Amino acid sequence: MPSTIDDSFLALPCRPLADAALARARSLGADHADFRLERVRSANWLLRDARLAGSQDRTDTGYAVRVVHGGAWGFASGVDLTPDGAARAASRAVEMARLSARAGAAAGTAAPVELAPEPSHGERTWVSAYEVNPFDVPEADRVGLLADRSARLLGGRGVTHVTARLWAVQENKFYADTAGTVTTQQRVRVLPELTATSVDAATGRFDSMNTLAPPAGRGWEYLTGTGWDWDGELGRLPELLAEKMAAPSVEPGAYDLVIDPSNLFLTIHESVGHATELDRALGYEAAFAGTSFATVDRLGTLRYGSPAMNVTGDRTAEHGLATIGWDDEGVAAQSWDLVRDGVLVGYQTDRRTAALQGLGRSTGCAFADAPSHAPIQRMANVSLRPDPEGPATADLIGRVERGIWVEGRGSWSIDMQRYNFQFTAQRFWRIENGRLAGQLRDVAYQGSTPEFWGAMEAVGGPDTYVLGGTFMCGKGQPGQVAAVSHGCPSALFRGITVLNTARESGRS
Structure with missing residues (x-):
């Protein structure tokens, strides 16, 4: 299991941005402020009948400042990764809280925001439980594994089409608040799924069946044996689908x-x-x-x-x-x-x-x-x-x-x-x-x-x-x-x- 956060995320100016945002929020009278810098990478691959039909790989990076000021919430976000940019976001969050407080008072619906207490946890780091980051696996290997498993299902009796999907996410978050908690975290998750479809050419009747492997907070190892019996499930799926095609309809x-x-x-x-x-x-x-x-x-x-x-x-x-x-x-x-x-x-x-x-x-x-x-x-x-x-x-x-x-x-x-x-x-x-x-x-x-x-x-x-x-x-x-x-x-x-x-x- 990886024990450290990705160096590329640690290279971002997380702490200087947080310090600037929280200092500005304090100076403007915020009762509470928190800062969150995130980088979320999400990728997916789609194969139809063992051929790549589409893929996407995107990364979103930015930060957010949230405050409680005058009994109201304020929130602002930004992508300018400079201390001045983070401080401006804090100013916008405070201004939003002031507007919200005035609007609530005018409508007679103002209810001061209160937060349940939470102790300061100091500076902490956490990484989710996985072995191989899917984004460290070569593209050819990811697509190749899905294609091989699709071909295996296509060779099964009665299987007409196969769709294979894989979704992988790496989520990094840096958090700091005015109470003194500072956390840096990294989560990895994967969602693999194969669907076999059978079509009766004579009647036009069709049905499908998915693999049952659930999405998991795991890495690439989940697709290669750790945590799920892929060989067993893929071996049974064509026979199960054939039986489903011939099954009687239920009596209510x-x-x-x-x-x-x-x-x-x-x-x-x-x-x-x-x-x-x-x-x-x-x-x-x-x-x-x-x-x-x-x-x-x-x-x-x-x-x-x-x-x-x-x-x-x-x-x-x-x-x-x-x-x-x-x-x-x-x-x-x-x-x-x-x-x-x-x-x-x-x-x-x-x-x-x-x-x-x-x-x-x-x-x-x-x-x-x-x-x-x-x-x-x-x-x-x-x-x-x-x-x-x-x-x-x-x-x-x-x-x-x-x-x-x-x-x-x-x-x-x-x-x-x-x-x-x-x-x-x-x-x-x-x-x-x-x-x-x-x-x-x-x-x-x-x-x-x-x-x-x-x-x-x-x-x-x-x-x-x-x-x-x-x-x-x-x-x-x-x-x-x-x-x-x-x-x-x-x-x-x-x-x-x-x-x-x-x-x-x-x-x-």
Whole structure:
């Protein structure tokens, strides 16, 4: 694992810019100021049928100054990497705070900004857990690996087309604030995916199937063997796709479901992760991304799910996409309970929302996806904990007489309060008398959040736990995206409503 920050980032004038910005903010009377210099490099490659169809590699560098002045927020960003430029940005941030304070007072809506306390952490450095930076790998090797794996799938029975994608990100951040915290961090993450498509030339019927490898806070080693069995998955995929093409359509009804982590992570993301963001619960996302049924008056009493449900928010998980050393407000990474024994016991917070609720300290969930954006409250790695003595997936399946085993991420839909939802998947398997009995097609499961999680009878043991996730969680106005992981074991749910998507859409 690399133990140092890239020399090219360290060569940037981070400290002189921060000193100039913070000194100017202090001189103008700011109660709090923080400075953030970022360099974000993002690259992606797309191959169709083993041939490169497109690629992009871009780097964004800039800085931001945020202040609390006169009880109001102020923010400004810039790309002039000189002390004078940083000082001017601080002046603009203070002026923005003054304008905001006057506007709030005129409208009668002024509420002084207060931040939950956070101790000074001094000067610290943090690098995420990876072995080989993907940007150190030659372009020919990156494209060549994707082409080889695409060709392997194209040689499989019934595979007509293959799409391969790889997305890699290196994120560097320097942060300093008037409390004395100074952090320098480097995060690397990768998202590899291959999709095989089969087309029946006689009928025109087609279907596809993706690899299940989740995005991860890892490096190039993730694509060459560490952390995922690529050979095994690619070897099975053509046969699984052929079976899916021939599978019968599901009969709607109530089924027991055994859900694999490759699918359940997304249900966690939408129905638990977003619902336990405190800004949503307080109504601050109502204009765009919705609110939450898990309101603050129900903290400690809301029956979120069955006693088997234990969910944590975690900014420290190894290889987590939302794992950090310190957030964009200088708050140290930590882990905490959101749901304990099925009851709502916590929220994800930043310093502003934590102070609003008198929670004492932020859980470190402030993040900005670019130097031109102000930090907003974003999701931690929100994960369902396994049962330390829990069963294997096969044992969960063995408990089911009539049900469905669900694998892989599909489509999703959920209401603005994170209450009613519907999910599909990549693969569905019929369960009969405790055994798998072939694949099904056109399956979607639906429910309401507390009813669904209340129907969870059992979770698997640690050997069934997988850290899934997404690169593209959207939130905020203007919109920002963030990468986040969700770990979970396999889990058994009783009596879940299943729909036939072909019939619902009129295709049958």
